[in-house]
Amino acid sequence: MSSTFHGLEVARRALNTQQSALHTTGNNIANASTPGYSRQRVNMTQTSALSIGGMNQSITAGQIGTGVQAGSIQRIRESFLDDQFRNETTKLGYWDAKRTSLSQMEDVLNEPSSNGLSAVMGEFWQSLQDLSANPENTGARGVVLERGQSVADTFHYLSDSLTKIQQDIGKEISLGVQGVNSLLEQISQLNSQIKSVEPRGYLPNDLYDKRDALVDELSLMMDVKVTKTPAGGNSSSQAEGIYTISMLGGDGKEYALVNGDRFNKLGFAGPDEKLSVNTPTPITSIQFFNSSGSPLTTSVPIANESGKVTFSQGKLLGMIESYGYSYTNSGGNEVNKGMYPDMLNDLDKLAFTFASVFNEVHEKGYDLNGESGKPVFILNGSTSQGAAKAIRLADLDTQDIAVSMTVTQNGTVHAGNGQNALNLANIPSMLLSNGVISLQGTADTIDLSSYGLGQNGSLNSFYEGMIGRLGVNAMQANRMTQNSLLLSQSVDEKRMSVSAVSLDEEMTNMMQFQHAYNAAARNITMVDEMLDRIINGMGLVGR
Known part of the structure; x- marks a missing residue:
């Protein structure tokens, strides 16, 4: 037979479990506006049943439940939607970078207008x-010279302005690469922390959220592939493991960036300052370095010998295509390309x-x-x-x-x-x-x-062709940016519907757990009254 105090233990476990659920709900509500936070839930599991000898079951003993316990506290996340979101974010970063660069170019050329090169040359x-x-009119001759000077000044202004923007893009690329290296280092550090926690059977949900937020930010800069590797030990079945992150090239190759607590840095084949000097130097390839800064043998050319871009899509590639890159064609000649060059x-x-x-x-x-x-x-x-x-x-x-x-x-x-x-x-x-x-x-x-x-x-048709190509490219960049933005927002809404905190849902859960907690407390009161009757109300016969 079960213990007389069996009911108290069942009710006590119910109190503890519902209390854990209330605490988790409170944590969700507290982090409802925290960027990158994924809602959490308590996985409740019933405790092992108690075997009871059956008077009419000589072969198999019966069982009686022993209550509930709070298992793991799991975050709610859909990895498939994460992958979709990162794919769309990569496209958005690429097209938005091109849109920004082309918009700046349009502002400089300022065509059609009364102040652009076309109007100045028209006056000339x-x-x-x-x-x-x-x-023989001296005044008319003077006007020709003055307007000729205006044409020369306009050419100077356009060339200097475009070169200055190109230099700024070069600086932005350098800062972008530094940001990527910082993200890779932080992800490797989080991998190290997670690797020390998971084998003990715990789920470091906050570390998971921080790591995924960094990967989301990284996907804006380049196309990345995330592979999960078990941490080993006594890891929970819900453990997400260690992230191995690779950069996907336009040629389909994978280049390792983060492997556990180790990471590789990105850099350029030449000094970074080449990107912002008075005569910007086209980028030929991306070079990999280890965490201590020593160069590795692996490098990614921006384009192959046929001119096809082999670097991964993302904001970084969009800026590189704007700034300018070079490749060696099949004939052994160096070819420079890029929107600004x-x-x-x-x-x-x-x-x-x-x-x-x-x-x-x-x-x-x-x-x-x-x-x-x-x-x-x-x-x-x-x-x-x-x-x-x-x-x-x-x-x-x-x-x-x-x-x-x-x-x-x-x-x-x-x-x-x-x-x-x-x-x-x-x-x-x-x-x-x-x-x-x-x-x-x-x-x-x-x-x-x-x-x-x-x-x-003619000269007119050549310049019109320049402005026409710029307009077409700018329209395409604007259109693709809007399309990528809509798709990324759509996927993000689906992702948030799974992992984001809904205050209405949490309030409903709070009421549910509160009622369950009150019922468990009432159960303890009922068992206490039973025990009081047994202890104080029985054994009085013959007195």
Whole structure:
């Protein structure tokens, strides 16, 4: 038979278990607004039954329940939704970085507007049209020089502004890599703490939450894969184990970042300061270092020989594609790519072709002194590299502008002839087919094959193509950012519906556990009355 005090023990266990459940509910309510907190619950299990000898069961003894006990305190988390959220966060980080970079580029170029390069050059061409009607007018000649200076200043402003933003992106990449290294170190430290707790049979839920929050933050920077490894020992079946974190490359390869309490750092193949100097250096690869800073043999090239990006997606890649990267193609040549390097290169081509063509057309005419035209714009070098930054207006007087195509026999300018001014004004719409331009009023042609514009069309169409590509890329980045944001928010809402604290649900649980606790207390009172009757009310016969 069971003990006389069996009922007291069952009620006592019920009191302790319901009290633990109330304490856990209170902890959930207290952390309802804590970022990264996952709600917890007490896993209640019945205690081992007590065998009771049965008078009519000679073979098998009966059993009687002995109550309930508070088992593990488990956090409620769905790892599948965590993986989905991190995948969408990686995409969001990538597209948001590109969107931000392209938005800054659009602000600098400021097209279409009355203050952009297109408007400034339009005013310059218009001043030449006006000069063609009054070729000897000193005021009109002065306007041409002033607006030519404005064109050069605008090229300087655009080149300097884009380079400055590129430098800032380089600094942001350096800070991003430092942040990634800090996250990897913190995750490895949490792995070490969890590894020392789990083998004892405990569930370090707060450490789990901190670690998952760090992994979520890491997934914004790069695409990562999380693998769980058991900690060993007397670990609980609900234990989540140790995280092994790898970076996924665009080529499908995995690169180890965190393995237990060990981690690898990320860095660049060259010094970090290269990213923010006056002439930013394209990134070739990401180098791995051990926790003490010694370089490892493993490195990740940004792109393979065909130009396909092999680095993992995420905010870090979005910034690298904006800042600029390089790779060696199958022919052994180094190729530079990137949104800002490409735009600066196109701007240099435009400035170089504009200045070179203008000078050649200008040299075909005659100034007021009857001399052939001199170069109007000065460039450093014979290639387009750095032309937008280097272009400047030559030191000319108003009489040096060569707008006439004919001179008299005594060498003076033919009065009223402004044919070359029209040729100069028509430069933006001249077709550069096969690199050759035909001039009006003369049989002369100009070969543009060495100027590096690299396409048929005109100066106007080339610049329009630059702005058009920028607009399309910016629209795509905005659209993809919004799509990624909506998807990540949708997954996060599903994740929060599982792991976040609902105050309504917790209040309901509190009432449930409170009633159970009161019932257990009432059970103790009832058992106490029974024992009082047995002890004090029995054994009085014969007195």
